[in-house]
Amino acid sequence: xxxxxxxxxxxxxxxxxxxxxxxxxxxxxxxxxxxxxxxxxxxxxxxxxxxxxxxxxxxxxxxxxxxxxxxxxxxxxxxxxxxxxxxxxxxxxxxxxxxxxxxxxxxxxxxxxxxxxxxxxxxxxxxxxxxxxxxxxxxxxxxxxxxxxxxxxxxxxxxxxxxxxxxxxxxxxxxxxxxxxxxxxxxxxxxxxxxxxxxxxxxxxxxxxxxxxxxxxxxxxxxxxxxxxxxxxxxxxxxxxxxxxxxxxxxxxxxxxxxxxxxx
Numbered sequence: 635x636x637x638x639x640x641x642x643x644x645x646x647x648x649x650x651x652x653x654x655x656x657x658x659x660x661x662x663x664x665x666x667x668x669x670x671x672x673x674x675x676x677x678x679x680x681x682x683x684x685x686x687x688x689x690x691x692x693x694x695x696x697x698x699x700x701x702x703x704x705x706x707x708x709x710x711x712x713x714x715x716x717x718x719x720x721x722x723x724x725x726x727x728x729x730x731x732x733x734x735x736x737x738x739x740x741x742x743x744x745x746x747x748x749x750x751x752x753x754x755x756x757x758x759x760x761x762x763x764x765x766x767x768x769x770x771x772x773x774x775x776x777x778x779x780x781x782x783x784x785x786x787x788x789x790x791x792x793x794x795x796x797x798x799x800x801x802x803x804x805x806x807x808x809x810x811x812x813x814x815x816x817x818x819x820x821x822x823x824x825x826x827x828x829x830x831x832x833x834x835x836x837x838x839x840x841x842x843x844x845x846x847x848x849x850x851x852x853x854x855x856x857x858x859x860x861x862x863x864x865x866x867x868x869x870x871x872x873x874x875x876x877x878x879x880x881x882x883x884x885x886x887x888x889x890x891x892x893x894x895x896x897x898x
Contacts, residue, residue, distance in 0.1 A: 667741060667818075673761040675717045679776040681708040682763075685813055688773035689820040694810040695803055699777075705810050712779055721745065757818055762881060784879035788859050793835045797883050797894040799826035806891035830897055839864065 684697040684706065696705040706726075713723040715735060723731045733747030743754040743766070757773075758765040764776040784791065802824065803811040814823040824844075831841040833853055841849045851866030862885075864871045876891070877884035883894040 667757050667759075669741060669756055669759045670761065671737070671759070673759055674764070675715050678712050678714045678779040679764055680712045680779045681774065682777045683775040684708060685773040685775075686771075686810075688767060688771050688813075690771065691821045691823060693773075693813045693819070695813055696810055703809050713776075723747075786880065788855065788875075788878055789835065791878050791880065792862075792883070793833045796830055796832045796897040798830045798897045799892065800882075800895045801893040802826055803891040805889055806886060807889045811891065831894075841866075 680699070681697055682699050683695060685693055686696050687693045694705075697708045698704065699709075708726055710724060710726055710728050713721060715721045719734050719736060721733055721735050723733075725731065731747050731749060733745060735743055735745045738744050738753065741756045743756065745752050745754065752768060754766040754768055754774075756764075756766050762777060762781060765774070766776075767773045799815065800817060801813065802815040804814045804823075805811050812823070813819065815826045816822070817827065826844065828846060829842060829844055831839060833839045837852050837854055839851055839853045841851075843849055849866055849868070851864055853862055853864045855861070856863050856872060859875070861872055861874050864873075871887065873885045873887040875883075875885050881895060885892050885894075
């Protein structure tokens with residue numbers, strides 16, 4: 635499994651979005667973005683990640699929830715979009731702003747307040763994830779504030795699905811890690827588009843590597859299920875599990891950090 639394991643922000647911008655006349659529960663844009671308009675309202679969104687210069691070769695992660703060091707602090711930011719087309723936002727200083735929002739062209743949110751007006755292009759919108767880009771080539775990823783932790787045991791979570799890459803970071807121990815690959819990013823440093831891995835309950839695993847070849851081996855939890863070990867013809871790899879739930883599998887190996895999602 636070697637191929638798995640080796641491989642600013644405008645602080646005053648209004649981070650708001652609003653509802654609109656809903657044209658359907660699941661819309662699809664020309665770039666195959668997943669958009670569930672019903673998911674936008676009825677919950678408060680907080681930051682999970684923020685990436686600067688998203689489509690450049692040298693894009694950087696400047697904020698990630700629960701990360702020990704971040705270039706920016708977005709821990710106070712949150713926003714709620716109401717069905718009546720209004721929103722309320724708390725910024726990084728704890729100050730509250732209000733305004734209005736409207737959907738434009740099916741995949742863009744135009745947000746207006748007394749302080750600013752911004753258009754957000756939706757990349758993904760589901761009940762548990764909201765990804766968007768703004769002018770200036772910055773990219774935000776938000777999740778529900780009261781997202782419930784999984785109660786399913788880790789063995790079932792890991793082995794019940796095939797995992798594919800959502801993102802991969804290098805130099806993760808730096809204050810601004812490099813985003814080396816993301817599925818909807820231009821100018822990726824690496825190609826993880828066809829990589830996928832399946833962990834089996836019998837302790838075996840199978841991986842499709844970057845060139846489409848298959849690599850088989852064995853795996854096991856170690857250190858109280860906080861890490862997992864993979865053994866294959868290329869060597870032995872022990873990685874730390876950072877996040878594992880029904881929708882996300884994130885792990886780190888040295889200065890590398892991977893984000894994986896179930897194959898759809």
